[in-house]
Amino acid sequence: MAEEKESAEAMISEIHKQITDAFDVFDHEFNKTVDVREVGTIIRSLSCCPSEGELHDLLAEIEEEEPTGYIRFEKFLPTMTKVLMERRYRPIPEDVLLQAFEVLDQEKKGHLEPEELTKYMSEEGEPFTQEEMEEMLSAAVDPDKNVILYKDYVGMMTVEDN
Amino acid sequence: MGCGTSVATESQTKQSEKELTYKLFYSITQRADESPKAPSPALAMKAAVLIQRWYRRYMARIEIRRRYTWSIFQSIEYAGEQDQLQLSSFFTFMLDNFTHLGGASPDLISQFLDPTSDPMEEEDRAAKYEKIEVPDSYPGPRLSFPLTVAHTNALLKAFKQQQQHLHARYVLQLLHETKKFLKKLPNIIHLSTSYTKEITICGDLHGKLDDLLLIFYKNGLPSIENPYVFNGDFVDRGKKSVEIIIILFAFLLLYPNDMHLNRGNHEDHIMNLRYGFTKEVMQKYRSHGREILLLLQDVFSLLPLATIIDNKVLIVHGGVSDMTDLDYLASIERHKFKSALRPPRMSIDSSQDEDKRKTKGQLPAQSSGGHRSISTRYSGNHLMKPSSGASSPSSSSSSLSSSIPKSHRMSDAQEKDTSTTSNGQHPLHHRSISPAGILEVPFLDSDVTITPRVPSREEMEWKQIVDLLWSDPKNQNGCSPNSFRGGGCYFGPDVTLTLLKKYQLKMLIRSHECKQEGYELCHDGQVITIFSASNYYEEGSNRGAYIKLGPDLVPRFFQYQVSKSTRRMTLQQRVSVAEGSALKSLREKLYAHRSELIAAFKQYDTYNTGTVSTSDWASAVESVLCLDLPEDAMPLVRLAPDGSVEYLSCFEDLHMEQPIKEVTPSLVETLYRYRTDLEIIFNMIDKDHSGLISIEEFRQTWRLFSSHLHVHVDNAAIDDLARSIDFNKDGSIDFNEFLEAFRVVHKLDSKEKH
Numbered sequence: 003m004a005e006e007k008e009s010a011e012a013m014i015s016e017i018h019k020q021i022t023d024a025f026d027v028f029d030h031e032f033n034k035t036v037d038v039r040e041v042g043t044i045i046r047s048l049s050c051c052p053s054e055g056e057l058h059d060l061l062a063e064i065e066e067e068e069p070t071g072y073i074r075f076e077k078f079l080p081t082m083t084k085v086l087m088e089r090r091y092r093p094i095p096e097d098v099l100l101q102a103f104e105v106l107d108q109e110k111k112g113h114l115e116p117e118e119l120t121k122y123m124s125e126e127g128e129p130f131t132q133e134e135m136e137e138m139l140s141a142a143v144d145p146d147k148n149v150i151l152y153k154d155y156v157g158m159m160t161v162e163d164n
Numbered sequence: 165m166g167c168g169t170s171v172a173t174e175s176q177t178k179q180s181e182k183e184l185t186y187k188l189f190y191s192i193t194q195r196a197d198e199s200p201k202a203p204s205p206a207l208a209m210k211a212a213v214l215i216q217r218w219y220r221r222y223m224a225r226i227e228i229r230r231r232y233t234w235s236i237f238q239s240i241e242y243a244g245e246q247d248q249l250q251l252s253s254f255f256t257f258m259l260d261n262f263t264h265l266g267g268a269s270p271d272l273i274s275q276f277l278d279p280t281s282d283p284m285e286e287e288d289r290a291a292k293y294e295k296i297e298v299p300d301s302y303p304g305p306r307l308s309f310p311l312t313v314a315h316t317n318a319l320l321k322a323f324k325q326q327q328q329h330l331h332a333r334y335v336l337q338l339l340h341e342t343k344k345f346l347k348k349l350p351n352i353i354h355l356s357t358s359y360t361k362e363i364t365i366c367g368d369l370h371g372k373l374d375d376l377l378l379i380f381y382k383n384g385l386p387s388i389e390n391p392y393v394f395n396g397d398f399v400d401r402g403k404k405s406v407e408i409i410i411i412l413f414a415f416l417l418l419y420p421n422d423m424h425l426n427r428g429n430h431e432d433h434i435m436n437l438r439y440g441f442t443k444e445v446m447q448k449y450r451s452h453g454r455e456i457l458l459l460l461q462d463v464f465s466l467l468p469l470a471t472i473i474d475n476k477v478l479i480v481h482g483g484v485s486d487m488t489d490l491d492y493l494a495s496i497e498r499h500k501f502k503s504a505l506r507p508p509r510m511s512i513d514s515s516q517d518e519d520k521r522k523t524k525g526q527l528p529a530q531s532s533g534g535h536r537s538i539s540t541r542y543s544g545n546h547l548m549k550p551s552s553g554a555s556s557p558s559s560s561s562s563s564l565s566s567s568i569p570k571s572h573r574m575s576d577a578q579e580k581d582t583s584t585t586s587n588g589q590h591p592l593h594h595r596s597i598s599p600a601g602i603l604e605v606p607f608l609d610s611d612v613t614i615t616p617r618v619p620s621r622e623e624m625e626w627k628q629i630v631d632l633l634w635s636d637p638k639n640q641n642g643c644s645p646n647s648f649r650g651g652g653c654y655f656g657p658d659v660t661l662t663l664l665k666k667y668q669l670k671m672l673i674r675s676h677e678c679k680q681e682g683y684e685l686c687h688d689g690q691v692i693t694i695f696s697a698s699n700y701y702e703e704g705s706n707r708g709a710y711i712k713l714g715p716d717l718v719p720r721f722f723q724y725q726v727s728k729s730t731r732r733m734t735l736q737q738r739v740s741v742a743e744g745s746a747l748k749s750l751r752e753k754l755y756a757h758r759s760e761l762i763a764a765f766k767q768y769d770t771y772n773t774g775t776v777s778t779s780d781w782a783s784a785v786e787s788v789l790c791l792d793l794p795e796d797a798m799p800l801v802r803l804a805p806d807g808s809v810e811y812l813s814c815f816e817d818l819h820m821e822q823p824i825k826e827v828t829p830s831l832v833e834t835l836y837r838y839r840t841d842l843e844i845i846f847n848m849i850d851k852d853h854s855g856l857i858s859i860e861e862f863r864q865t866w867r868l869f870s871s872h873l874h875v876h877v878d879n880a881a882i883d884d885l886a887r888s889i890d891f892n893k894d895g896s897i898d899f900n901e902f903l904e905a906f907r908v909v910h911k912l913d914s915k916e917k918h
Contacts, residue, residue, distance in 0.1 A: 024228075027228065027232070028231075032639070033639075042220075043224040043227050043228065045224075046221040046224030047225060047228040050221070051217055051218060052217070053216070054216075093218070094218045098214070099215070099218055102210075102214040103211075103215065105208065105210075106212070122208060122215075123212065123216065126209050126212035126213075127209050127211075127212030127213035128212075128213055128216050129216075130219075134219070134220075134223070137223070137735055138219060141734040
């Protein structure tokens with residue numbers, strides 16, 4: 003019993019450390035605040051994979067009553083601790099990701115045309131910006147065949163990610 | 165089980181989430197089987213969101229890696245500039261003691277002095293350049309003066325195609341004309357955005373020609389309709405500094421009212437020795453390189469110090485201090501200040517030398533005031549920690565600096581001129597002087613003369629210029645010495661506000677610091693940093709940017725990034741490359757301080773396990789190297805199964821390529837650490853840039869250097885070393901070869917070779 007409590011405490015302090023380290027990277031003024039526009043990056047760097055909508059909701063919890071453009075650490079820490087403890091927004095397993103691509107591949111070709119992917123990514127769901135789209139295409143499109151071999155792409159990305 | 169912990173176990177949640185997602189897709193896929201063509205809109209949306217979610221997280225992780233890499237580069241860069249501090253104080257030491265080395269070798273020491281300016285008249289010099297022959301076979305651009313657009317076009321074309329270098333004759337003539345032109349300019353240039361002209365302001369270029377060409381491509385060439393201000397640091401680090409200044413000076417002469425150059429801290433011949441410009445010139449111009457460099461010294465010192473637009477926007481390279489006085493600055497004879505690292509001298513004529521020799525043999529009766537203001541400032545550097553190998557220079561210097569009033573207060577300095585400091589020591593020999601003022605270097609004469617006083621006006625002027633070219637903004641209020649750089653200040657928002665108010669200015673535009681996005685605002689938007697060399701640290705490290713300013717004086721920013729490879733690298737690849745490079749640099753730095761680091765690690769390793777915790781490892785590294793490392797520099801070391809650091813592993817992947825057997829390991833480490841400084845000193849001694857210096861010169865230089873730093877090196881070992889490097893026994897040393905021996909090879913590099 004005591005052991006489990008100890009390990010829970012150790013886990014919390016480990017989580018606190020992770021959150022603090024990630025926050026500090028973006029705390030340019032060394033005053034325990036970060037620009038609100040960087041919060042998404044911070045949260046994602048903590049192994050969370052929220053959608054934009056989920057991120058928006060999270061921000062609402064963290065932001066000040068009157069938004070100042072800055073997020074304070076005092077509000078960030080407790081919210082993020084809860085998120086990490088509850089294991090919210092876990093990353094997506096490789097096979098689920100692959101299935102998502104397969105869904106978009108209507109004709110079951112085994113690949114996607116750049117135009118197809120662009121259409122979905124820029125028009126569906128939570129659309130990409132042009133910059134995001136370009137960046138994804140630059141890595142995903144096979145230069146010889148000019149298509150996205152999504153199976154290889156997913157495989158490659160998840161390896162590099164680890 | 166029922167212990168009340170609210171934390172769900174990982175596998176449980178993962179399982180349930182997976183199940184949920186699977187269920188979703190399973191049910192949907194069934195439907196998909198029924199309608200083989202388009203997925204239902206709901207399904208497509210879900211799939212899209214999933215992919216987008218995942219991708220954004222992936223990109224965020226790359227961004228984090230990019231930032232860690234960035235902070236490593238910056239830490240190393242600023243730590244490197246601290247080394248500059250060491251070197252400059254050594255020069256001061258040399259200058260102060262040059263007569264007393266007379267017994268050993270007057271030439272050696274006189275070579276450290278500025279070459280006396282050539283008494284040749286300007287017209288004679290022009291005629292001399294005219295006589296330099298350009299062969300008919302020379303395919304490059306040919307210049308004649310006054311320059312025309314055809315000339316600048318020819319230059320741009322030639323440099324773009326990376327053909328021929330501009331012939332030395334034209335370089336000399338161009339520099340000659342530039343010097344003549346710059347002489348007529350005031351220290352502070354005033355511009356106006358009349359006729360709805362937009363002025364383009366660019367920051368550091370550092371020899372990156374591709375960036376300059378990209379700016380011209382995006383923004384148009386300089387012309388009467390398209391004025392430019394270039395805010396210093398055109399040279400050093402990049403490989404095309406020569407081309408850049410040729411282009412900039414050519415446009416300067418062509419459009420004198422619409423092309424403006426500010427001096428940067430790298431427009432300085434001693435900086436150029438260290439950071440590559442001197443080398444580049446000597447490599448590209450073997451016969452005339454030295455003459456070009458001499459002429460450049462004058463040209464650099466004649467560059468204006470600041471530009472003001474519409475009386476509202478101040479543009480300087482570095483920044484300001486709480487003492488910055490624009491009116492005073494306007495009155496200075498700027499050409500006297502050739503280098504920030506060598507304080508101005510009253511005169512270089514022999515009469516002064518006579519005086520010095522006469523006073524030889526006397527113990528110091530008075531100490532002069534802080535006429536070597538550079539050292540005074542530098543001795544206030546509290547960051548030079550004793551653990552850096554020299555025997556507590558910082559402790560002595562910080563005690564000295566506390567007994568000397570801060571160099572900021574110039575009025576105190578005037579009083580100082582006529583009194584001794586509280587402990588009777590010369591305030592500037594903060595390292596190697598024992599209380600009696602006697603030097604500890606064995607072969608020097610035993611007495612020291614204090615050099616005659618220089619009026620404090622020069623000191624004040626000096627400080628004004630150095631502050632302008634070297635300072636950095638900081639976030640807290642106040643104005644403190646810039647210990648990282650070794651010159652200038654850190655100025656806070658209050659300093660900015662005061663200055664802007666005093667001169668009724670709206671904002672300050674400066675450069676001097678690399679920024680990831682090419683520009684950055686601080687001090688509540690009143691200070692803008694603009695940096696125009698993209699990929700400064702490494703391919704992919706940062707963007708470059710320039711500002712366009714119209715009559716409304718609202719800055720518009722334009723960013724770009726030059727890409728070397730024809731196939732565009734993904735962000736992931738660029739970050740990986742930058743990361744690898746940063747880690748390599750860091751590893752080399754660790755290697756250079758190996759024994760101190762090991763001692764520091766051992767202090768934490770009480771049970772002698774060979775491991776320390778990650779935070780202890782980071783603390784040890786930080787204290788020895790004075791680097792502020794991000795936590796994630798972990799790829800440098802091997803971790804034990806329990807997560808602790810096997811600290812010896814960070815030295816494993818490096819080895820010296822050609823070990824010199826005669827050299828003991830500790831000497832190797834010392835030589836490796838100071839190799840950059842040694843290279844600079846050797847280059848200064850090597851007047852004809854032949855790559856060779858005499859054995860005697862090598863020995864003396866090394867002895868001086870090591871005694872100045874209180875590095876304990878056995879003199880006999882140095883003698884042996886000198887003799888052994890003189891491979892052909894002709895009494896001269898090829899120091900480039902010598903330094904090559906201390907280049908380290910990274911394990912991965914050598915793997916690739918095989």
